[in-house]
Amino acid sequence: MNILACFGSGQSRPSTTPSSTRARRSTFDPSKGARVVRPGPLPAAPPAAAAPPRAALAQKRPSVLSSRPNSAPSPSPSSSTPARSQAQAQVPAQSGSQRREDNSQAQRSQYNKDNMRRPSAVGSGSYGQANDPFACTHLTELMPITPIESTYRAHSGGTLPDGIEAPESREQNMRRLYVHDEDRVLLKVVHYGNPTSVGIEFEEGGDWQFKPLWTQRAGPRAQIYFHPSAVKAAIVTCGGLCPGLNDVIRQVVFTLDVYGVKEILGIQYGFKGFVDPKYPPVALTRKLVSRVHMAGGSFLGVSRGTPDLNDIVDKLQDWGINFFFIIGGNGSHAGAHEIYKRCLERKMKIAVVGIPKTIDNDLQLVDKTFGFDTSVEEAQRAINAAFVEASSAYNGVGIVKLMGRQSGFIAMYATLASGQVDIVLIPEVPFVLEGEHGVYNFMKKRLDKNGLCVVVIAEGAGQELLESSGGVDASGNPILGDIGKWFYSQVKAYFGKIKMSVDVKYIDPTYMIRARHCNSSDHIICSVLGQNAVHGAFAGYTDITIGLVNTHYVFLPIPKVIEVARKVDPNSNMWHRTVTSTGQPDFPMVPQKISEKKAQSQPSSPPKSQPTSPKSPVSGSSRSQSPGDPYLAGAIHLI
Ligand SMILES: Nc1ncnc2c1ncn2[C@@H]1O[C@H](COP(=O)(O)OP(=O)(O)O)[C@@H](O)[C@H]1O
Ligand SMILES: O=P(O)(O)OC[C@H]1O[C@](O)(COP(=O)(O)O)[C@@H](O)[C@@H]1O
DSSP states (O other): OOTTGGGOSSSOOOOBOOHHHHHOOOOOOGGGSSOOSSOSSSOOOOOGGGOOOHHHHHHOOOOHHHHSTTOOOOOOTTOOOOHHHHHHHTOOSOOHHHHHHHHHHHHHHHHHHHHOOOHHHHOSSSTTOTTOTTOOEEGGGTSOOOOEEOOOOTTTSSOOOTTOOOOHHHHHHHHTTSOOTTOEEESOOOOOSSTTOTTOOOOTTSOOSOOOOEEEEOSOOSEESSOGGGOEEEEEEOSSOOTTHHHHHHHHHHHHHHHTOOEEEEESTGGGGGTOTTSOOEEOOHHHHTTGGGSSSOTTOOOOSOOOHHHHHHHHHHTTOOEEEEEEOHHHHHHHHHHHHHHHHTTOOOEEEEEEOOTTOOOTTSSOOTTHHHHHHHHHHHHHHHHHHHHHSTTEEEEEEEOOSSOOHHHHHHHHHHSOOSEEEOTTSOOOOSSTTSHHHHHHHHHHHHSEEEEEEETTTTGGGSOOOOOBOTTSOBOOOOHHHHHHHHHHHHHHHTTOOOEEEEEOOTTHHHHSOOOHHHHHHHHHHHHHHHHHHHTTEESEEEEEETTEEEEEEHHHHTSSOOOOOTTSHHHHHHHHHHOOOOOOSSOOOHHHHHHHOOOOSOOTTSOOOOOOTTTOOOOOOSTTSTTHHHHHHHO
């Protein structure tokens, strides 16, 4: 691939990795870790040698407050002086820059004291607990490192020259630039009032009590664990395309540049770029990436397929990489986690940071992934075209197939957004086509009533109806049968059989929705994710990814987000809203009358501590996922 294809001809070609760096194999040397450039001004870190091993911390994490070496010291109980006067009181005759630093420290301490909320103030739950599932791995748990004062200066773009005293207001601003390591974001914000509440999730054992789960707030820290001049970063984009990839790369590069990092490598064509000598890494600069966000795709290239991860780790070591940013989905994050573990075995001081990319939005825990909004927006164009065609034709039927191999988020959101869809079919909600309660019959009803019918079908829907190849792609993802084309031919056959004249149009915008550049909302998400990935690495975290949780950006441990791919919950409010909007009924696989159902099993009150299946006679879409009662709600609806 011509790496500059998307920039036009006026730019110079990026240089490839210098051979000298390729030849050098770096080994971890604690003494050459982070260099302290300005001793003193920040709260002292605990002695490096005292850093407990990771395993011990995982077992015994008494409090996040004390487990992080860069936690600010607890403020003295007697100190109640306002930040400014306290800071002034502590400053003897000093140089301007020294005084500025001490002021800054005192103000930060006071600020922390004033603003610190202990677990008791925010409720119990995961915060600071020994088994906190969202505690992120910090490099100091793995090896001794001494932090330094952050070089990130978002306000000024650089430090003031020595001898020039900053105005007080600037110091105050700086104090507010950093996120404290103890800041947390609540993961689940709904406190369910009853076990039948829609969307409720049950813990093991059927516990539905509200348990606060806290995630770690992302953002720049006052102390960093790598000196920018010692950082060599690598960025890779893996998996399928997604709008916004270039935006994320751009912001990672910009933010590294603001910290002062000079060496940034772009790995070409995903993980393959580590092992294919035809595509060596390219040197990335602020100038080179400044306009890449205007184009879709990834200017570095993407790929699927799994090269030997040891080869990748060899290359990271050979090239001296100590920041590794992986922009990818579930598969890439699984790879990132494996790479982190292998780096750990080799005692490499490296921050492995993921940035979730999945157009399917199928990543656990986060509000949404970047590019998803854009794909939903682009899908509107296809749905609208289907609607226009259908509404202008005699008995017009428009069918749109949308991406979503194993989850129907794009189809669901695009349907809700468009307001032009009669039926949406997704992988998570099985359906029957034939019969009184099947899809075809409902299509006929809509045609009889409105003269048109628009159907959105996710590519992973109804796979059980098709002959699948059973194969997998290079990354191990299942290769699906083409449900869109198949459904199109079946619809034509059905209406032919019942001798009803229909005009069926089929639109498959699959690659159009992910090949475009992103919309404004995604530009913003990409920017903040990219920036926070760099903040996370400098803050010393590893094996983390960045997510948007309840509108806040957080660091999440990679293992938590890849436990299982996210799917549309048919018991969720959002699915109910969607079918309320389309007006479609359930298309149950095994339609049964409620009387038959009752005869089969005498329902008793649910066993203690077991979820009660929520039933919604209105939408009929609230399907219990418990095996004994699969479609009771659908049966109620049909009566
Ligand atoms: N379980 C896994 N362990 C290690 N690496 C994986 C795993 N699954 C996928 N990968 C790697 O991640 C890359 C992207 O995975 P893929 O499934 O294609 O996309 P995505 O990351 O979007 O899910 C692949 O090139 C492959 O090398
Ligand atoms: O044809 P390709 O490039 O394998 O991509 C198609 C697949 O990628 C997806 O978009 C998911 O990929 P990502 O999770 O990597 O974004 C699926 O919806 C779709 O089946």
